Amino acid sequence: MIPFVAFIQKEFFHILRDKRTMLILLVMPVVMILIFGFAISTEIRNINVVIVSPNQSESVRQIVEKIEANEYFSVVGTLPSPHQIDRAMRSDRADIALVFDANFEQNASVQLVIDASNPMVATAEMFYLSGIMHAYFTNKLQGILPPQSIGTSVRMLYNPQMKSSYNFVPGIMGLIFILICAMMTSVSIVREKEVGTMEVLLASPVKPLHIIFAKMIPYFVISCVNLATILLLAYFVLEIPMVGSLFWLCTLSIIYIVLALALGLLISTVVTSQVAAMFGSLLGLMLPVLLLSGMMFPIENMPIPLQVLSNVIPARWYIAAVRKLMIEGLAVSYITKELFILLGMTLFLIIIALKKFKNRL
Amino acid sequence: MKRETVIKVxxxxxxxxxxxxxxSISFEVGRGEIFGFLGANGAGKTTAMRILCGLSIPTSGNATVAGFDIATQSEQVKRNIGYMSQKFSLYDDLNVWxxxxxxxxxxxxxxxxxATKTDVLLQKLNFESERNTLIKALPLGWKQKLAFSVAIFHNPKIVFLDEPTGGVDPATRRQFWEMIYEAAESGITIFVTTHYMDEAEYCNRVSIMVDGHIAALDSPNNLKQQFEVDTMNEVFQHLVSNAKRGE
Known part of the structure; x- marks a missing residue:
């Protein structure tokens, strides 16, 4: 037992003495949370609107005021005729043109011209602006139309302000644990192979299992520190209401961390150089997590083959479960499926990794 | 003098x-012997050595190291040997102690x-001031001497040295061999691979591997007589010139 403790101590020395890596390990999650939470946002702000209206009627003035009052829009000017819209957009002065009919007071006809070079942005802009117009007309026509007129009333549940940070935090958690556990473990095991110390260890009476468990424990501890950092930041800085059970959130995360450690071990048995381990983890793990886990792009919108592929990506299940627990505040009974899939994957990976590791002796 | 056999292949x-x-190689090494294991690159000496250290399992044949069977008792074999690899075998980011x-x-x-043995060792090596120095800050020669000391620190019956003096200057190599002699005198068997023919002369017996076979095995003097040459270098050249495998 003493050699095992000495081994864990040695691994901590390796990490603690490599100041740069250490800094990356502890600061990266913080930076990612802050960048994704604040800087990168899928919300669209500062949309420039130009108004095209042949005559300034009372209704037009009221609508323009409503738009200006909205935090997403700023009205940058008025154009006398629709022919100038093209130039305004090309010169980057306007994103949207709101074209009022000359007889707007009579026929209430209005046209939205949107720069759709980025379709996602254009769609969002259209929804925002239609929303404002719709609200205005509903208000105006109250009492004129029969009360049972058709309309849709929209309520955004769980994330009423549509904050994108709600969406990103689970994604970042899915990404960071894979990066830290899988990449760092595989790199640190492969480093020993590369430097030649692994050979000396294997020629000694230490059990191979002890060697790899000693490697995993420090990264496990660091990941738990990161988990705490992320949750604290999410709660206090991004103000995400942690409505679900904290216990289950941590349990789920620990399962995922163990899974990532097993992945790292598996990678280390396949590759022989640190560079290969690094690229293997980056390309083989980080890209799928970014692209296929539903972190950035909804899985439902993917082509069927990619949807099928996304099933084998652990982060997909982890991120989905974290969303349910953390943001929707669902009880643990709603994530049993994800929990069991992750547990199954973890066991599978551990068995394969250990088998592979033994074969190499 | 017939020595007790510690390696039997x-x-x-x-x-x-x-x-x-x-x-299909066969040989025996006696206790306290300095056994040189020579061969061109790719001749199979590292593979053979790895099998004896329990790092690799033989396809066929038997071997006992320190009285234990390498196939079935690798745990006991590992307890009784020391190993110093071709690549550097200490941790760069840990200090000497x-x-x-x-x-x-x-x-x-x-x-x-x-703790007590470390004090003795560091005193002997004149290393006391470097006790808390990180290994990466030491010159290569010192590192190799330290790696050897660590390999025999637990008093193994046999120590396997895989090209221990690669890249080390002649003066340090000399000191290194003095340490090897000292260890051999204390009863530790030395199994060493090397590319330096002057080092081959220091060994009690030398085996030269060519294409996976042992082409010659005897004391350096007998080998030189047998091939009617003056140096081990010529013996080696003579044997290896017939090799089919290149690097």
Whole structure:
């Protein structure tokens, strides 16, 4: 037992003495949370609107005021005729043109011209602006139309302000644990192979299992520190209401961390150089997590083959479960499926990794 | 003088697919002997050595190291040997004392023994001032001497040295061999591979591997007489010139 403790101590020395890596390990999650939470946002702000209206009627003035009052829009000017819209957009002065009919007071006809070079942005802009117009007309026509007129009333549940940070935090958690556990473990095991110390260890009476468990424990501890950092930041800085059970959130995360450690071990048995381990983890793990886990792009919108592929990506299940627990505040009974899939994957990976590791002796 | 046998190799063979790296070799090494294991690159000496250290399993044949069977008792074999790899075998980012403590701990030494023995060792090597120096800050020669000291720290019956003096200057190599002699006198068997023919002259007996076979095995003097040459270098050249495998 003493050699095992000495081994864990040695691994901590390796990490603690490599100041740069250490800094990356502890600061990266913080930076990612802050960048994704604040800087990168899928919300669209500062949309420039130009108004095209042949005559300034009372209704037009009221609508323009409503738009200006909205935090997403700023009205940058008025154009006398629709022919100038093209130039305004090309010169980057306007994103949207709101074209009022000359007889707007009579026929209430209005046209939205949107720069759709980025379709996602254009769609969002259209929804925002239609929303404002719709609200205005509903208000105006109250009492004129029969009360049972058709309309849709929209309520955004769980994330009423549509904050994108709600969406990103689970994604970042899915990404960071894979990066830290899988990449760092595989790199640190492969480093020993590369430097030649692994050979000396294997020629000694230490059990191979002890060697790899000693490697995993420090990264496990660091990941738990990161988990705490992320949750604290999410709660206090991004103000995400942690409505679900904290216990289950941590349990789920620990399962995922163990899974990532097993992945790292598996990678280390396949590759022989640190560079290969690094690229293997980056390309083989980080890209799928970014692209296929539903972190950035909804899985439902993917082509069927990619949807099928996304099933084998652990982060997909982890991120989905974290969303349910953390943001929707669902009880643990709603994530049993994800929990069991992750547990199954973890066991599978551990068995394969250990088998592979033994074969190499 | 007949020495007690500590390594006994009998028709040992290792194949990788269709390639036979080690082809049915047999030899014995006695206690306290300095046994040189020579061969060109790719002749199979590292493979043979790895089998004897329990790092690799032979395809066929038997071998006992320190009285234990390498196939079935690798655990006991590992307890009784020391190993210094071709690549550097201490941890760069641990200091001298931490390396000693780690490796001694691995071999099951008691903490108190480790502490007292470390003091003796560092005093002998004139290393006391470097006790808390990180290994990466030491010159290569010192590192190699320290690595050897660590490999024999737990008093193994046999120590396997895989090209221990690669890249080390002649003066340090000389000191290194003095340490090897000292260890051999204390009863530790030395099994050493090298590319330096002057070092081959220092060995009690030398085996030269060519294409997976042992082409010659005797004391340096007998080998030189047998091939009617003056140096081990010429013996080696003579044998290796017939080799089919290149690097």
């Amino acid at each position: 009998d028709n040992l063979t290792k194949r990788f697919g269709s390639f036979t790296a080690v082809d 931490e390396n000693i403590r780690l490796f001694a701990g691995i071999y099951g030494m008691e903490a108190r023994d480790i």
